[in-house]
Amino acid sequence: MALYRILEIYFHLRTKKRVEYKLHYLPGKKKIKNCCLTVLVVHDSDTEIPFLQGVNILMKVPALKDGSFTLAESIAILLYLARKFKTPDHWYPSDLQKRARVDEYLSWQHVNILWREICKNQLPLPPEKLESVTEELNIVLNQFEEKFLQDKPFIAGSEVSLADLVALVELMQPVGAGYDLFEERPKLAEWRRQVEEAVGKQLFQEAHEGILNAKSLTADKIILNHRLMPYSTKNSLHS
Amino acid sequence: SGLQIFADRTEEFRKVNILMKVPALKDGSFTLAESIAILLYLARKFKTPDHWYPSDLQKRARVDEYLSWQHVNIRGKGSKLFLTKVLLPLLTGQPLPPEKLESVTEELNIVLNQFEEKFLQDKPFIAGSEVSLADLVALVELMQPVGAGYDLFEERPKLAEWRRQVEEAVGKQLFQEAHEGILNAKSLTADKIAPELLEHFKHQLLKQAS
Numbered sequence: 001m002a003l004y005r006i007l008e009i010y011f012h013l014r015t016k017k018r019v020e021y022k023l024h025y026l027p028g029k030k031k032i033k034n035c036c037l038t039v040l041v042v043h044d045s046d047t048e049i050p051f052l053q054g055v056n057i058l059m060k061v062p063a064l065k066d067g068s069f070t071l072a073e074s075i076a077i078l079l080y081l082a083r084k085f086k087t088p089d090h091w092y093p094s095d096l097q098k099r100a101r102v103d104e105y106l107s108w109q110h111v112n113i114l115w116r117e118i119c120k121n122q123l124p125l126p127p128e129k130l131e132s133v134t135e136e137l138n139i140v141l142n143q144f145e146e147k148f149l150q151d152k153p154f155i156a157g158s159e160v161s162l163a164d165l166v167a168l169v170e171l172m173q174p175v176g177a178g179y180d181l182f183e184e185r186p187k188l189a190e191w192r193r194q195v196e197e198a199v200g201k202q203l204f205q206e207a208h209e210g211i212l213n214a215k216s217l218t219a220d221k222i223i224l225n226h227r228l229m230p231y232s233t234k235n236s237l238h239s
Numbered sequence: 240s241g242l243q244i245f246a247d248r249t250e251e252f253r254k255v256n257i258l259m260k261v262p263a264l265k266d267g268s269f270t271l272a273e274s275i276a277i278l279l280y281l282a283r284k285f286k287t288p289d290h291w292y293p294s295d296l297q298k299r300a301r302v303d304e305y306l307s308w309q310h311v312n313i314r315g316k317g318s319k320l321f322l323t324k325v326l327l328p329l330l331t332g333q334p335l336p337p338e339k340l341e342s343v344t345e346e347l348n349i350v351l352n353q354f355e356e357k358f359l360q361d362k363p364f365i366a367g368s369e370v371s372l373a374d375l376v377a378l379v380e381l382m383q384p385v386g387a388g389y390d391l392f393e394e395r396p397k398l399a400e401w402r403r404q405v406e407e408a409v410g411k412q413l414f415q416e417a418h419e420g421i422l423n424a425k426s427l428t429a430d431k432i433a434p435e436l437l438e439h440f441k442h443q444l445l446k447q448a449s
Contacts, residue, residue, distance in 0.1 A: 107273035110307070
């Protein structure tokens, strides 16, 4: 169950829009008095967010607050949650070499991913820029296929891990912007299929409804979508 | 054995910093790239003292947080300054326009402020009271702009004190040896750099300029 929440949080991280903030409450495994875990994933840039200021001097999302402990950086948050909630081993394998593969991808992806840039623009890119951006993206995708996937089903080997999750969620960004990078890349498409299957196809679809409809999204629709999500601020989660 | 690991690491970093080579590890048939992944692998494999990558959940998270943030910030801006100041004139054969140096320096200063305010705060080290991989990675990256002739510690006493403490924790002589290369970067000439590396730098600089 905790894994579901981790995934949901991560999906929400990538569907972030600057509209309103949303808090998720996760119960700890033990009932500790006054313990609540919150992850702030979106924020309204126009209003003061005391929470965010207290949590993160960089005023960045996502941000995590666990009691008095605060944490920024989505990768650090993912790892923290995986450890804290002791998720199944394959997400961050204890095997030294498999774990190294995950670390390797998580490190490389920071500077090599351009599709965040593509998606920041809600407007379509001018044609001349689209070509060079696509070209850069294709270089990175080739590297991804040749270096990180090779002939394995997943980045770490035979099982899905945080690396695949992070990778696929990033790759959905240009797809949401109208560039189907899976179309002419069967290996990548197959990998995607397998990650979705490992995560749960329905969950994946729900989480990406937001990003896949990004182009037609307006502010009121985003707020509505968030209210429909299973975990809201109103329901505290006690499973 | 902790020191030996560090020596190996700094040797890698020396190579990375002076020639921008991508570090790679080979352990039997297992190969690994990305300096952060390599460091973590070595720390785990050789079971280095806990403080390098603390088992405490929150201290470890602090290290992860820095290691994540630093890619585009300290490392990104530090290497940008190094590339711009040292390599761009070598590649173009022209002296560096002062406004260009000013703007990359300003970018670096912004992240240095963030580093001091967010990651150090009033603690001696990033994870708290003990040195970790985060401090090591941070300091090694900060030596790049220093090697380019920009003494960023000069007007930042907190940062200078932190540096002193990291060097002490690591071992001052070892540190000096490791950075001989980068500290002599200013005397680098184009012929000392392999042609394919020059091409790589050109590509990087163009990317950053756009």
